[in-house]
Amino acid sequence: MCPPALIPFKPRNPKTRLSAVLSQEEREQFARVMLEDVKAAAKDAMCSPVLVCSELFDSEDVQVTILDTDLNGTLNAILPQSVTDCLIIMADLPLADAGSIRRVISTKKDMAIVPGRGGGTNVIYVREPTKFHVDYYGTSFLKHMKIAEEAGLSVDVIDSFRLHTDIDEVEDLAELLIHGTGKSREYLEGLGFSLSVEKGRVGVVRKR
Amino acid sequence: MCPPALIPFKPRNPKTRLSAVLSQEEREQFARVMLEDVKAAAKDAMCSPVLVCSELFDSEDVQVTILDTDLNGTLNAILPQSVTDCLIIMADLPLADAGSIRRVISTKKDMAIVPGRGGGTNVIYVREPTKFHVDYYGTSFLKHMKIAEEAGLSVDVIDSFRLHTDIDEVEDLAELLIHGTGKSREYLEGLGFSLSVEKGRVGVVRKR
Numbered sequence: 401m402c403p404p405a406l407i408p409f410k411p412r413n414p415k416t417r418l419s420a421v422l423s424q425e426e427r428e429q430f431a432r433v434m435l436e437d438v439k440a441a442a443k444d445a446m447c448s449p450v451l452v453c454s455e456l457f458d459s460e461d462v463q464v465t466i467l468d469t470d471l472n473g474t475l476n477a478i479l480p481q482s483v484t485d486c487l488i489i490m491a492d493l494p495l496a497d498a499g500s501i502r503r504v505i506s507t508k509k510d511m512a513i514v515p516g517r518g519g520g521t522n523v524i525y526v527r528e529p530t531k532f533h534v535d536y537y538g539t540s541f542l543k544h545m546k547i548a549e550e551a552g553l554s555v556d557v558i559d560s561f562r563l564h565t566d567i568d569e570v571e572d573l574a575e576l577l578i579h580g581t582g583k584s585r586e587y588l589e590g591l592g593f594s595l596s597v598e599k600g601r602v603g604v605v606r607k608r
Numbered sequence: 609m610c611p612p613a614l615i616p617f618k619p620r621n622p623k624t625r626l627s628a629v630l631s632q633e634e635r636e637q638f639a640r641v642m643l644e645d646v647k648a649a650a651k652d653a654m655c656s657p658v659l660v661c662s663e664l665f666d667s668e669d670v671q672v673t674i675l676d677t678d679l680n681g682t683l684n685a686i687l688p689q690s691v692t693d694c695l696i697i698m699a700d701l702p703l704a705d706a707g708s709i710r711r712v713i714s715t716k717k718d719m720a721i722v723p724g725r726g727g728g729t730n731v732i733y734v735r736e737p738t739k740f741h742v743d744y745y746g747t748s749f750l751k752h753m754k755i756a757e758e759a760g761l762s763v764d765v766i767d768s769f770r771l772h773t774d775i776d777e778v779e780d781l782a783e784l785l786i787h788g789t790g791k792s793r794e795y796l797e798g799l800g801f802s803l804s805v806e807k808g809r810v811g812v813v814r815k816r
Contacts, residue, residue, distance in 0.1 A: 500767055515769070518779070519786050519803070519810040538805045541786065559708055561723070561772035571726070578727050578749065595727070597746045602727040 403505065403525075405447035405487040406464075406478065408471055409435055411457035415492070417568050421606055422591075430587060434567065437494040437582035444498035445505065447487050452478070475534045482529035489523045490516070494576055494584035495562040503558055510553040514563040515541040523563050526553070573604045611713065611733075613655035613695040614672075614686065616679055617643055619665040623700070625776050629814055630799075638795060642775065645702040645790035652706035653713065655695050660686075683742045690737035697731045698724070702784055702792035703770040711766055718761040722771040723749040731771050734761070781812045 413424055414431040422430060439449045439461070451463045452474060466474040475488065487505060489496070504512045504525045511532065514523035519539035526532045531551050535543045548555045565575050567584075576585050577595050592607035621632055622639040630638060647657045647669070659671045660682060674682040683696065695713060697704070712720045712733045719740065722731035727747035734740045739759050743751045756763045773783050775792075784793050785803050800815035 515787065518782060519805075537808055539786070539803060539810050559768045559770050561769040562767050564769035564772070574726060578747065579723065595747060597727075600745055602747050 403447050403485045403487050404450045404482075405439075405442040405489055406450050406452050406475065407435065407438060407442070407489055407491050408452045408466075408475075409491045410454045412455060415568070418570060418573075421570055421573075421593075421604075426591065430584065431491065433583040433587045434494040435491045437580075437584050438489060438491055438496050440582065441496040441498055441501055442487070442489060445501035447501065447505070472534055472536055475536075479526075479529040479533060485525070485527045486529040487523065487525045488534070489563075490566060492566045492568065493522055493563055494567060494582060495565050495579050497562055497581075500558075500560045500562045503560065504563070507556040507558070509556040511548060512556040512558050513541065513544055513548075514558045514560055516566045517564060520566065522566055523558070571603060574602050577604060578602075611655050611693045611695050612658045612690075613647075613650040613697055614658050614660050614683065615643065615646060615650070615697055615699050616660045616674075616683075617699045618662045620663060623776070626778060626781075629778055629781075629801075629812075634799065638792065639699065641791040641795045642702040643699045645788075645792050646697060646699055646704050648790065649704040649706055649709055650695070650697060653709035655709065655713065680742055680744055683744075687734075687737040687741060693733070693735045694737040695731070695733045696742065697771075698774060700774045700776065701730055701771055702775060702790060703773050703787050705770055705789075708766075708768045708770045711768065712771070715764040715766070717764040719756060720764040720766050721749065721752055721756075722766045722768055724772060724774045728774065730774055731766070779811060782810050785812060786810075 415427045418427055442449050449461060451461045452466060453463050454466050456463060456465055504514060504523055511526040513521060516522040519541050521540040521544050531553060533547060535547060545555060567576060573588060573593060574595060576588060577593065593604050596603050596605040623635045626635055650657050657669060659669045660674060661671050662674050664671060664673055712722060712731055719734040721729060724730040727749050729748040729752050739761060741755060743755060753763060775784060781796060781801060782803060784796060801812050804811050804813040
């Protein structure tokens with residue numbers, strides 16, 4: 401009853417689409433605080449975080465290193481060895497909370513998926529990981545649904561905006577300032593970010 | 609146990625941010641099929657649709673006309689007269705389904721809100737409408753949370769991406785093609801829209 405939560409993580413030069421508003425050092429720090437929020441939510445939901453990293457970095461977490469920076473290959477080497485159920489959750493979901501993750505891992509089906517915005521896959525939970533493999537990038541949500549179908553696995557698509565909202569673009573930062581409750585929001589506010597409303601559209605501004 | 613579902617609707621020249629890919633006539637038709645999907649979901653969840661329209665239009669639905677095109681003023685004239693609980697749901701939520709709406713109306717709190725992307729408010733459910741008033745536009749989610757607090761009403765923020773995803777921009781059409789199951793998706797596909805993946809990002813293309 402304490403499944404591992406595999407969390408893919410890129411410590412160096414992450415989140416390049418935020419380069420217009422954050423320096424590389426800030427992006428690396430921001431990625432780490434988002435990871436902290438995801439880890440805290442996973443732990444609150446009784447999952448054990450295991451980082452799946454593009455390179456080793458200074459942390460006390462259990463880490464698995466990605467071989468040849470191939471996320472799919474690495475995860476697909478881990479899954480067949482799993483003896484328990486398994487959660488795979490992205491590190492850029494700072495709105496994740498215990499409630500949303502619990503809804504995922506308490507599915508009655510063989511597995512559960514939370515789609516990301518734009519057809520991605522933000523969270524996968526699979527009861528018998530040996531029967532499943534991942535195929536991230538592009539419209540991975542549709543690919544994962546197909547893989548599950550071909551493997552005869554029933555799937556719950558979990559309806560959560562907290563786990564649906566991955567932080568990639570500058571406009572996504574507004575979601576974090578509106579709905580965040582953890583360290584990532586604090587970090588952004590500490591850098592001088594706040595909400596702005598122009599012509600009825602909500603965005604962010606940074607005071608320097 | 610059959611609350612009205614007030615659905616604000618603009619029949620003429622709606623969804624102007626989709627003008628790059630849809631003509632005015634197509635946008636008007638698209639808005640109507642999205643409305644059909646929202647109405648169907650509301651009915652499946654045992655709610656009775658009531659359109660709140662900027663002008664009368666040809667339909668068999670119960671309609672209330674917005675005075676001076678002021679949505680807030682019109683809703684705030686209706687709410688104090690409500691003798692039952694009440695749902696207010698936007699017409700551009702074609703991913704809405706009975707399950708997500710049921711989660712809203714089965715809240716144990718005084719009211720429930722589903723935030724839209726960018727700080728908007730997509731759905732409000734209030735048990736005693738005489739105690740609440742609306743203030744749409746801008747970061748209305750934060751405004752509605754504050755109005756509830758000042759009125760002493762407890763609020764459930766419902767975590768649903770199906771009700772969080774309002775269709776405003778061209779990129780939102782991808783969400784509909786991926787997750788839609790109703791008439792709006794069919795309508796888009798009939799116009800020649802399909803998913804495209806370029807440089808790992810998912811969008812839509814239209815074959816003419």
